Amino acid sequence: MEQKICKAIEFGENTNIEFKSCTDRVSSSVYDTVCSFSNRSGGLIILGIDDNRTLVGINKTLVHDLKKNIINVLGNKELFFPTLRIEPEIVEHQGLLFIVIDVPVSQYPVRFKNRYFDRNGDADQDITNNMELVLSLFERKNPHLFEDRIVSGLRLEDLDCGTFEYCRSATRVMNPLHPWINMTDLEILESCRLVDKDNDGNIVGYKYAALLLFGNDDAIAKYLPQYKFELLYHKMTYDRYNLNFPEDITRYDDRRTLRCNIIKSYAEMLDFVLKYLPDKFYLPSDGTTARIDLRVQVFREIIGNICAHSDYQPGFAGYLEVFYDRVITRNATRLIPAMKEGEITLDELRPYTKNPLIVKVLNELHFVEDLGSGKRNIQKYAPLYYPEYKTKISNGLQFEFSITYDDNVVAKTETGNATGKDAGNATGKDAGNVMKILFAIGNDILAAKDIMERLNLKGADNFRKLYLYPALEYGYVLRTEPDNLKSPNQKYYLSDKGKTIIKQNNK
Numbered sequence: 001m002e003q004k005i006c007k008a009i010e011f012g013e014n015t016n017i018e019f020k021s022c023t024d025r026v027s028s029s030v031y032d033t034v035c036s037f038s039n040r041s042g043g044l045i046i047l048g049i050d051d052n053r054t055l056v057g058i059n060k061t062l063v064h065d066l067k068k069n070i071i072n073v074l075g076n077k078e079l080f081f082p083t084l085r086i087e088p089e090i091v092e093h094q095g096l097l098f099i100v101i102d103v104p105v106s107q108y109p110v111r112f113k114n115r116y117f118d119r120n121g122d123a124d125q126d127i128t129n130n131m132e133l134v135l136s137l138f139e140r141k142n143p144h145l146f147e148d149r150i151v152s153g154l155r156l157e158d159l160d161c162g163t164f165e166y167c168r169s170a171t172r173v174m175n176p177l178h179p180w181i182n183m184t185d186l187e188i189l190e191s192c193r194l195v196d197k198d199n200d201g202n203i204v205g206y207k208y209a210a211l212l213l214f215g216n217d218d219a220i221a222k223y224l225p226q227y228k229f230e231l232l233y234h235k236m237t238y239d240r241y242n243l244n245f246p247e248d249i250t251r252y253d254d255r256r257t258l259r260c261n262i263i264k265s266y267a268e269m270l271d272f273v274l275k276y277l278p279d280k281f282y283l284p285s286d287g288t289t290a291r292i293d294l295r296v297q298v299f300r301e302i303i304g305n306i307c308a309h310s311d312y313q314p315g316f317a318g319y320l321e322v323f324y325d326r327v328i329t330r331n332a333t334r335l336i337p338a339m340k341e342g343e344i345t346l347d348e349l350r351p352y353t354k355n356p357l358i359v360k361v362l363n364e365l366h367f368v369e370d371l372g373s374g375k376r377n378i379q380k381y382a383p384l385y386y387p388e389y390k391t392k393i394s395n396g397l398q399f400e401f402s403i404t405y406d407d408n409v410v411a412k413t414e415t416g417n418a419t420g421k422d423a424g425n426a427t428g429k430d431a432g433n434v435m436k437i438l439f440a441i442g443n444d445i446l447a448a449k450d451i452m453e454r455l456n457l458k459g460a461d462n463f464r465k466l467y468l469y470p471a472l473e474y475g476y477v478l479r480t481e482p483d484n485l486k487s488p489n490q491k492y493y494l495s496d497k498g499k500t501i502i503k504q505n506n507k
Contacts, residue, residue, distance in 0.1 A: 001091045001100055008044055009053050013122040015341050015396075016043035021050040022099075024059050026066055030101075031073060031080075032117050032124045038084065038106035039137055040119035041341040048098035057096030064090070067099055081111055109141050136397075139313060140334060146313035147212065147355045150196055150205035151223050156186060158219035159210065163263050164188060170365050180364070189214070192361050209357035212312060215261050226315030229258040229265050229306075231272045231322075237473060238323045238402075242485055243464075262307050262358065266367050269303045269320055270296070276322045277405065282384050297381040299327065302401060304368040306331045309354045309399070316398065326404040333399040344393050349375050378403075437467045438476055438498050445480065445493040468492070476501060 008017045018033045030045060037043035047066070048058045058066065067088050074084040088101045109116065115128045118137060127133035139146075164185045171178035180188055189195045194210035197203055211223055220227055233254035234241050241251075256272060258265045274295055281291040306318050306329045316332040334354050362368045369377070382389040385405060392402040440446075440454040448460070448468065457463045471477040476498030480491040494502070 001089055002093050004044060004102075005046060005091060005093050005098060005100065008046055009049065009055075012053060013051070015119055015121060016041060018043065018045045018122070018124075019049040019051060019053065020045065020047045021056050022047040022058070022066070023056055024062055026069055026073075029124070030070070031112050032126075034074065034084065034086070034101065034103055035080070035110050035112040035115075036117035036119040036124040037103035038110040039117065039141075040105070042103050042105040043119070045101040045103065046098055047101070048096060055094060055096055058090075058099055060097055063097050063099065070099070070101065079113055082106070082108055084110070107141065109137050136314065145355065145357075146311065147207065147209040147357050149208050151208055151211050152205065154206045154211055154215075154219065154223060156189075156206070158216060158223075159185065159189075159206075159214040160216040160261060160264075161185065163214050163261060166263065167361075167365060174366060178364075185214075192364075193357060194361075207357065208312070209355070209361075212262050213358060213361050214263070217260055220259060220261065224312070226317075227259065227312060229269065229318045229320065231256040231258065231269060231320050233272070233276050233322045234324075236323065237325045238328070239472065239482075239485060240469065241323060243469075262362070263365070263367075266303060266307050266362075269306075270300060272320065273299045273303070273322060273327065277327070280385055282381070294381055294385040298378060298385050298403070300367070301369075301374040301377050302327065302329060302403065304362060305329070305374060305401065308359045308362050308368050309333060311354070314397075326402055328400065328402045330398055330400045332397065333395070341395055344395050346375060346379065346391050346393065349393065433467045434471050434474060434476060435501075437471045438494060438502055441477065441492060441494055441498075442502070443494070443499075445491050447491050451492065471498070 008019075011017060013019055016037070018037075020027065020030050020033075022030065026047070030047065033043075033045055037045070048056055050056055067090060070088050071086075073079055074086055077083050084103075084106070086101060086103060088099050091098045091100050111128075115126055116134055116137060117124050118127050118133060119125070125133075127137065167188065168181050168183075171180050179191065183191065186195070189206070189210055192209075194207050194213070195203055196205050196207060208224070211219060212227070215223070231254075232252040234251070235253040254276075256268065258268050260268070274293075277295050277299070280294045282294050282297075283291055303320070306320065310318050310331040311334045312332075314332045318331040319329065321328045321330075359368060368374060378391070382391075382403065388404075390404040392400075394400040436455060437451060440451050446454075448463070451468070452458070452460070452463050455463070455467065457467070468477070472479070476495055477492050478495045479485070480493065481487045481489065484490070
């Protein structure tokens with residue numbers, strides 16, 4: 001537990017860590033945090049540390065009484081409902097005493113003094129009077145998955161015959177003896193538990209999973225009008241997009257809005273990615289001559305994830321965005337105790353099926369594989385597609401997955417349409433301006449205004465558009481704060497590649 005304190009101090013307060021000074025008494029805000037942690041994704045409350053991470057400790061003569069008081073309040077049904085059985089721990093660290101409350105995720109919505117609290121970043125939010133947030137809380141705690149609920153009024157005729165036929169054809173190619181081949185549409189639904197029946201075998205209704213997987217467009221629009229996937233292509237890098245330059249009037253260069261069922265959407269999303277990503281093949285070392293399209297191997301897993309693990313109930317669209325240098329997906333999701341909230345690594349992804357009925361069907365079609373294999377396939381094929389690939393994953397009410405597939409991508413703009421990996425490949429005005437800014441920076445680390453001064457430039461917009469941005473795009477200039485693009489302290493310096501260009505031109 002002492003190690004947990006050290007790590008908590010290192011990271012500071014966040015969604016799952018809270019500090020309270022509370023040297024002589026337990027403030028009511030401690031219980032607000034217990035309630036919000038229980039309702040969100042759990043967390044660690046440490047009494048004896050103030051908001052500035054200063055260790056103040058607990059009064060040693062009162063520490064046991066404070067611990068007893070916490071246990072009594074958490075078990076008091078007049079204050080907490082449901083009551084919570086949590087055993088705080090007294091920990092000694094650097095000669096001081098602390099009380100650590102390790103709050104697990106509650107199975108049910110928790111209220112304190114008839115108020116509901118939820119965690120929002122590093123703050124506790126009273127959501128009692130916000131019906132939308134309260135409903136969202138109850139949905140998160142609902143053990144009956146959305147996909148498993150009955151769609152009132154949905155009929156077999158509302159499902160798409162073409163999708164069923166596609167499934168038969170696809171499984172026939174993979175396995176000529178697959179049972180779906182000779183099944184009727186209804187039998188396929190029954191085999192995948194997408195139909196609810198009473199004790200006498202009579203159909204009670206069709207589940208949301210059936211609508212999502214096989215529904216025709218009209219039925220989806222009628223019974224799930226908020227459902228859609230947005231596919232966007234941006235003719236720029238992700239960093240450029242976030243700079244929000246005035247000249248970038250068009251925020252996307254291609255857009256598709258999908259309101260068709262998941263099986264059709266999967267194929268549309270994969271086609272969209274293949275349309276805009278570089279075509280790279282891989283010849284396996286097992287002696288076969290069949291070439292493997294690495295785009296398919298990598299991005300089928302990422303697209304399969306957004307299809308299989310989205311939470312389709314809240315009404316948030318799923319997004320797939322393609323930039324010059326990366327692909328990003330975003331989708332609503334259900335928070336689960338098995339996977340922490342916030343930034344996580346690929347290795348920290350847990351093999352947890354959030355929509356088991358949907359996953360079963362997608363697994364039969366080989367859209368998704370066995371639990372955990374998707375992560376392994378990304379780790380296997382992504383380095384072959386781009387050796388320096390990077391992933392960034394954020395887990396919250398929205399799950400975001402980003403994979404960088406090219407760091408050397410260049411700006412394909414009106415000024416150059418340049419491609420390649422060195423300055424010699426820059427064309428026209430771009431090349432001259434890039435060389436000027438490289439020599440202006442040299443071995444220094446400079447703010448934008450200092451670089452402009454060395455170049456004897458006055459207009460900030462032209463400097464960014466014609467000099468700074470192309471140099472950043474080519475990868476010859478780097479930012480000191482790449483994660484905070486609009487930081488007032490932002491400065492710039494040459495990359496190793498930029499320094500190499502300078503050396504070559506000085507010979």
